[in-house]
Amino acid sequence: MAILNSSIIPNQLTTKLFPPSKQVHHTSKKPRPGIVHVSGYKFDVVVIGAGIIGLTIARQFLTESNLSVAIVDSHVPCSGATGAGQGYLWKVHKDPEGEKWELSMRSHNLWEKFAESLESQNIDPLRVLGWKKTGSLLVGRTTEESAMLKRKVDKLCEVGVETVLLSHDELLLEEPSLALGVDGMAAFLPDDYQIDARCAVGYIEEANRKFSAEGRYTTFYHEPVTSLLRTASGGEIEAVQTSNNIIYGRKAVVLAAGCWSGSFMQDLIKDSDTKLHLPVKPRKGHLLVFENFSSVKLNHGIMEVGYVNHQSAALGSRDPGQDALDDAEELSVSMTATMDKSGNLVLGSSRQFVGFNTQKDESIIRSIWERAVEFFPFLRKQKLEDLIKRGEVRVGLRPFLVGGRPVIGNLPELSNFYIAAGHEGEGLSLALGTAEMIVDMVLGNSVKVNPAPYSVQSHPLELQ
Numbered sequence: 001m002a003i004l005n006s007s008i009i010p011n012q013l014t015t016k017l018f019p020p021s022k023q024v025h026h027t028s029k030k031p032r033p034g035i036v037h038v039s040g041y042k043f044d045v046v047v048i049g050a051g052i053i054g055l056t057i058a059r060q061f062l063t064e065s066n067l068s069v070a071i072v073d074s075h076v077p078c079s080g081a082t083g084a085g086q087g088y089l090w091k092v093h094k095d096p097e098g099e100k101w102e103l104s105m106r107s108h109n110l111w112e113k114f115a116e117s118l119e120s121q122n123i124d125p126l127r128v129l130g131w132k133k134t135g136s137l138l139v140g141r142t143t144e145e146s147a148m149l150k151r152k153v154d155k156l157c158e159v160g161v162e163t164v165l166l167s168h169d170e171l172l173l174e175e176p177s178l179a180l181g182v183d184g185m186a187a188f189l190p191d192d193y194q195i196d197a198r199c200a201v202g203y204i205e206e207a208n209r210k211f212s213a214e215g216r217y218t219t220f221y222h223e224p225v226t227s228l229l230r231t232a233s234g235g236e237i238e239a240v241q242t243s244n245n246i247i248y249g250r251k252a253v254v255l256a257a258g259c260w261s262g263s264f265m266q267d268l269i270k271d272s273d274t275k276l277h278l279p280v281k282p283r284k285g286h287l288l289v290f291e292n293f294s295s296v297k298l299n300h301g302i303m304e305v306g307y308v309n310h311q312s313a314a315l316g317s318r319d320p321g322q323d324a325l326d327d328a329e330e331l332s333v334s335m336t337a338t339m340d341k342s343g344n345l346v347l348g349s350s351r352q353f354v355g356f357n358t359q360k361d362e363s364i365i366r367s368i369w370e371r372a373v374e375f376f377p378f379l380r381k382q383k384l385e386d387l388i389k390r391g392e393v394r395v396g397l398r399p400f401l402v403g404g405r406p407v408i409g410n411l412p413e414l415s416n417f418y419i420a421a422g423h424e425g426e427g428l429s430l431a432l433g434t435a436e437m438i439v440d441m442v443l444g445n446s447v448k449v450n451p452a453p454y455s456v457q458s459h460p461l462e463l464q
């Protein structure tokens with residue numbers, strides 16, 4: 001057995017973590033019922049990372065197979081990017097001609113089915129997922145942006161996604177608090193919806209834990225994975241080594257460690273013939289949450305059209321083989337505004353490459369605020385300092401990959417080792433499609449969405 005060391009542990013985070021009442025710690029070395037303890041814990045599948053991607057992969061294995069699953073995290077659910085996610089699962093800003101469209105649509109359908117299945121069990125999806133079908137507005141203020149919005153509406157309608165172009169006056173009727181000026185316009189997608197990331201993760205984790213009684217689900221939280229253990233032949237990963245335990249994955253080991261996945265792979269290849277460099281980089285984002293915001297109510301989720309450019313900035317502009325982005329890349333801030341299920345006003349968001357730093361930055365908080373005020377003049381009546389006092393600033397590190405699409409698939413050299421990482425600003429929205437794809441691959445089922453754009457081989461920039 002070869003031991004591949006990994007010292008990659010997320011920084012101490014400054015964001016509020018999972019509510020204490022929901023935290024699940026399992027650091028005991030005692031064997032649990034239903035699990036054979038042979039110098040370590042044995043499961044069919046081990047998932048590394050309990051963000052939205054890891055937890056939904058675990059959920060999919062639990063609901064669609066008989067396999068047992070262990071999920072390992074150096075902290076607790078929501079301590080990575082997921083805990084800072086705003087929660088929009090919108091189609092309005094997505095590109096029907098883009099490579100990710102098919103996966104996006106599949107994932108949206110799966111979220112809808114998830115919400116419907118809850119309703120059919122008399123569980124309110126608003127309560128447990130923060131599920132709200134508010135519709136979304138992609139808004140522009142200049143004639144150039146309005147032209148972009150017209151093209152966007154045409155493209156979405158061509159593929160059958162009902163979207164309407166709203167003039168300035170029509171927009172005012174939909175969203176009276178928005179001020180865009182006379183050239184303002186919006187693409188309106190009435191069927192779009194949002195979740196509350198923390199709430200949804202809490203529910204998914206609770207539902208996963210119902211499988212614990214039959215020995216099919218175990219969590220190892222506060223246990224960073226420190227090494228991957230290979231079989232004697234070297235062709236498979238047979239277990240993960242954590243700070244406290246060895247956890248075997250008989251059928252598969254899935255790496256879903258968000259922005260930490262890249263450094264993890266870096267350590268993996270050090271001692272192996274694998275020539276994969278997976279440059280997932282942290283792209284820091286701030287989000288402002290103003291609790292019980294009563295002065296105004298938003299009818300829809302709102303995003304400025306400039307967001308699309310900020311999200312995709314520099315995605316394809318690298319030379320092959322060049323590492324991801326320069327850490328000094330400029331800060332970008334684009335306005336996104338939602339109201340969550342509790343009536344909190346949530347304002348986003350910033351993007352910057354500053355390594356693994358998760359410190360809150362006052363100047364960025366102010367920039368997000370000032371950007372929002374440009375669109376919502378009523379906010380001028382409020383004092384940011386007062387709102388912050390009774391609110392929260394969330395910081396998260398989006399897992400960014402050059403090319404703008406995640407890796408979802410296995411390493412040819414390590415047939416039972418899978419990666420699901422690099423979802424940048426779309427991890428919540430793409431989670432269920434990603435989970436389905438990984439589980440179908442492991443089970444040998446036909447995959448519902450063309451997996452080629454997400455395979456390790458299709459990320460030529462990352463192959464050395």
Ligand SMILES: Cc1cc2nc3c(=O)[nH]c(=O)nc-3n(C[C@H](O)[C@H](O)[C@H](O)COP(=O)(O)OP(=O)(O)OC[C@H]3O[C@@H](n4cnc5c(N)ncnc54)[C@H](O)[C@@H]3O)c2cc1C
Nearest residue numbers: 049051053074080081082086087088225258396427428429
């Ligand atoms: C401000 C902001 C707003 C966003 N808004 C949206 C949105 O509205 N809609 C949307 O779709 N997406 C949004 N996103 C993006 C989304 O949050 C991410 O794409 C998604 O959360 C990534 O999930 P993940 O599970 O891959 O990573 P993470 O949530 O970061 O989870 C990775 C986990 O791996 C664990 N880990 C790391 N190293 C180890 C190790 N060695 N051993 C064990 N565990 C380890 C970490 O502790 C962490 O819990 C937003 C992101 C930010 C920052």
